[in-house]
Amino acid sequence: MAETAHSTATLRLTVGDLRIVHPITVPASAVPAADVLPALQGLVNTVVAAAEAGLMKSGGVISCRKGCGACCRQLVPVSRTEGERLVALVAAMAPERRERLHARFAAAAAAIEGAGLARRGDRTDRDLSVAYFALGIACPFLEDESCSIHPDRPLVCREYLVTSPAELCAGPTQEGVTPVAVPKVSLAARGLQEENEDWFALALLMKWARTRPSGGKRRTGPEWVQRFLKGLARK
Ligand code: SF4
Structure with a gap:
């Protein structure tokens, strides 16, 4: 089998108050945007680790723990690029696990649609988030109050950590x-394929998959990273 050629570079970024130095490796050839997502996940992990290190230096303590899935009932906004990767991840799962997930996604979509929250309408982000959280719908990937796709979880899930008592996360x-x-950094990944690209709720992933736009662009890995960095500079 022919090996895929890769391009590697060292990113030196200032994001917020953080100085980030992060080596990044992406496919050298033209690929869909979803193929550079692992590299962006690595970058987000580095940014989160730097933020955690800064917090610890100032005496802060993260209260998030394995087995606490309160935040996994929030509306998780996902981009088309991440959606494509997650759909492929589910498709590659063993049939039993895949069927269980499809059933959970169907139940979640029915609850969201039943509550009239499948579309934003004229709600603000805040109003939509509060109404969504009130439904108490667990993310279909949540199992035993832990993320069953932890290494592949969306970028925004990686960025969410708290220092307040865990029980507050369950408040309305x-x-x-x-x-x-x-x-x-996840915000820059949202517009990777198209400017002003819309997002959808992670719990609607399978519904989105049935109507998703086809024929996404292919660009080389370095071109996707350039687009991502431009988006990051705009945020
Ligand atoms: S993908 Fe994982 S971390 Fe994100 S909301 Fe779902 S269960 Fe929680």
Whole structure:
């Protein structure tokens, strides 16, 4: 089998208050945007680790723990690029696990549609988030209150950490929740394929998959990274 050629570079970025130096490796040839997502996940992991290190230096303590899935009932916005990767991930799962997931996605979509929240309408982001959280719909990937796709979880899930007591995360408006100040690199990934690209709720992934736009662009890995960096500079 022919080996895929890769391009490697060292990114030196200032995001928020953080200085980030991160080696990145992407396919050298023209690929769909979803193929550079692992590289962006690595970058987000580095940004989150730097934010955590800064917090610890100032005496802060992260209260998130394995087995606490309160935040996994929030509306998780996902880009088309991430959606494509997650659909492929589910498709590659063993049939039993895949069927269980499809059933959970169908139940979640029915609850969201039943509540009239499948579309934003004229709601603000805040109103939509509060109404969505009130439904108490667990992310279909949540199992035993832990993320069953942890290494592949969306970028925005990686960026969400808190220092406040865990029970506050289960409150209806998350009042008193203190998130760690992690620069939202995930926002730059949202417009990777198209400017002003819309997002959808992760729990609607399978519904989105049935109507998703086809024929996405192919660009070389370095070109996708350039687009991502431009988006990051705009945020
Ligand atoms: S993908 Fe994982 S971390 Fe993100 S909301 Fe779902 S269960 Fe939670």
